[in-house]
Structure formats: structure tokens, C-alpha cells
Amino acid sequence: MKNLPLWDTGQTIETRFKPDADIVLYEGDVTSFLAELPDRTVSLIVTSPPYNLGKAYETRTTIESYLQTQAGVIEQLVRVLRDDGSLCWQVGNFVQDGEVYPLDMFYYGIFKQHSLRLRNRIVWHFAHGLHAQQRFSGRYEMLLWFTKSDDYIFNLDAVRVPSKYPGKRHYKGPNKGKPSGNPLGKNPSDVWEILVEEWEDGLWDIPNVKANHPEKTLHPCQFPVELVERCVLALTNERDWVFDPYMGVGSSLIAAIKHNRRAMGCEKEPDYTATARERIEAYFNGSLKLRPMGKAVHQPSGRERVAQMPPEWLDAHEGEVE
Numbered sequence: 001m002k003n004l005p006l007w008d009t010g011q012t013i014e015t016r017f018k019p020d021a022d023i024v025l026y027e028g029d030v031t032s033f034l035a036e037l038p039d040r041t042v043s044l045i046v047t048s049p050p051y052n053l054g055k056a057y058e059t060r061t062t063i064e065s066y067l068q069t070q071a072g073v074i075e076q077l078v079r080v081l082r083d084d085g086s087l088c089w090q091v092g093n094f095v096q097d098g099e100v101y102p103l104d105m106f107y108y109g110i111f112k113q114h115s116l117r118l119r120n121r122i123v124w125h126f127a128h129g130l131h132a133q134q135r136f137s138g139r140y141e142m143l144l145w146f147t148k149s150d151d152y153i154f155n156l157d158a159v160r161v162p163s164k165y166p167g168k169r170h171y172k173g174p175n176k177g178k179p180s181g182n183p184l185g186k187n188p189s190d191v192w193e194i195l196v197e198e199w200e201d202g203l204w205d206i207p208n209v210k211a212n213h214p215e216k217t218l219h220p221c222q223f224p225v226e227l228v229e230r231c232v233l234a235l236t237n238e239r240d241w242v243f244d245p246y247m248g249v250g251s252s253l254i255a256a257i258k259h260n261r262r263a264m265g266c267e268k269e270p271d272y273t274a275t276a277r278e279r280i281e282a283y284f285n286g287s288l289k290l291r292p293m294g295k296a297v298h299q300p301s302g303r304e305r306v307a308q309m310p311p312e313w314l315d316a317h318e319g320e321v322e
Helices: 030-034 063-080 103-112 225-235 251-258 270-284 311-321
Strands: 023-027 042-047 081-091 093-096 099-102 117-125 140-147 241-244 262-267
Touching: 023 251, 023 270, 030 063, 042 063, 042 225, 042 251, 063 081, 063 093, 063 103, 081 103, 081 225, 093 103, 099 103, 103 117, 103 140, 140 225, 225 251, 241 251, 251 262, 251 270, 262 270
Parallel strands: 023 262, 042 081, 042 241, 241 262
Antiparallel strands: 081 140, 093 099, 117 140
């Protein structure tokens, strides 16, 4: 593990907010924790809020009640966000009686009530998930990136990807004949598909955390550290505060710590808080398994049994081809 200056004096994990803390893990309700935070403290708020899907750790409510509850939390999040700060809100879809409600569209109005500026509506594409029976299977979720003002942190160079055609040159104008790109690479697109093709096409495909993912824990909707890393690198500077109000098992905090930022999060489920602490401690002792940024997704060779057509399907498949 890289020896980061922030951690030279140790890695004490506080359980309540302290201005001079480096890591804070708060076990309890998010509104209680927010009441302790001073105004304009946090540079980046990044989270995946409860989806109201009726999972074991959620209480199913109507979409109206769900959004009303979140509106109260968002009001306090805006208060603690620095004027040059960013808020990244990652959500999927709410499904009720077979109808899909795209949560990012419902949330947009809530954020605009606080005059936040939407900078990107980022598509997070992943290859695996549940197979739907009455509609097409969902393979993406949304990440809304808002800023509090027009004067915000954006470190583009920290997240550039290699250009597909680095040798392109200007063909006219005062720069005719000179390279037209940036030597550090190009600006990634707003479709995040992090796999080997991303480095060629600028498409960011971050694998979601399923059974075989190295970061998998007990959390049923854990998002990958890699998803947060790009937000941390682009939208904060070293020693800035990164806050996840619904931290789950601490993926956002690990992304922040990994890149020399201060990290805090809150979680009401004791098992998840304990797992987050264990993961952070494992990071510091070098035993935490993480998927590296930009690592290629495994592609089957076709020789694996699971990648081959079942014998009992061959006749039907050949009939369709004919």
C-alpha cells in the first residue's frame, strides 16, 4: 500500500465528528449525525441512498413518502456542503406494481429547490444483474453530479483516459499541424463503463459487486470502490472531507482514504458499520481486496462449460438459425 502523508501519524477511527479527525464512522441515523456537522464542511458528498425496494435493511413506503424523507436529508446535506463542493447521488429505479419510476428524475427537482447545478447525468453501465420477465433487464443506474456553485473543484487531469487517436493534429487555423489532443489523455464521457474498451472508447463500465467480485461483503447492494474513486479524484483535493451519508460497508470511505482524503460516513445497521471498520483496517494492514481502477473485465474464452450452449438447447438453436 502506498504510504500516504495523511496517515503517517496513524489511522484513528472516530465515532463522532471532530474537526481534526481523519476518519469518522458514525453508527446511527443520518439526521442525528448531520446535526453535528458545521456548515460548509464537506467537499464531496457521494452516496447511494436507500432505494425503497423492500430489502431486509429497508422499510417499503410509497414513493411520495420515500422522497419526502429524502428531501429533509438533502436540505441538511446542502447545508454542510462547501460552496466549491460537489454532490454525487447514485440511484437506480423504483418499481411499483410493475411500473418503473426513474429515481434520478424524481430527485432532480428536490436538488433544484436548493439551487444546485447539475453538471452531468452519468450512466453507470454494468454487465450483470437480475433477469426481468416482463420488461428488458436493467443494466445501468444513474449518477447525478451537482455542484453548489459555479466555482467548483474539477481536476480533469486526474481522471483522463488515453486518447483513441493521440496522433490527431489540427488541420487548419493558427494551430495547424500541432497535436489537437491533450498529452495526458482525453476527457472521459458521461457513460461510465470501466473495462478494457474504456481506454479505447472513453466508455466507463464499472462492474457491479456480485458474488465473484473481490470486494463482495454481506451488503446486498454494495457499490464498487472504483465507482467512487473517479469522483474523489476529480472533485476533491487532498485532505478534503468526503462524506457518505448512507455508507453501507464503507466503499466511499475507502475510495477517499486511498487517495489521501479525509473520510466520514454514517450507517444505522450495526453489521454494516462493523464491516466498514474491518475493511478500513484491512486497507491499512494491506489485506483488503480491491478491484484496480481500469482493470479489464474477464471475458470468457468459450472453453468454459458455463459459456457453452447446453446440449438440450442445440436443436432449438440450430432450427432458429435455419
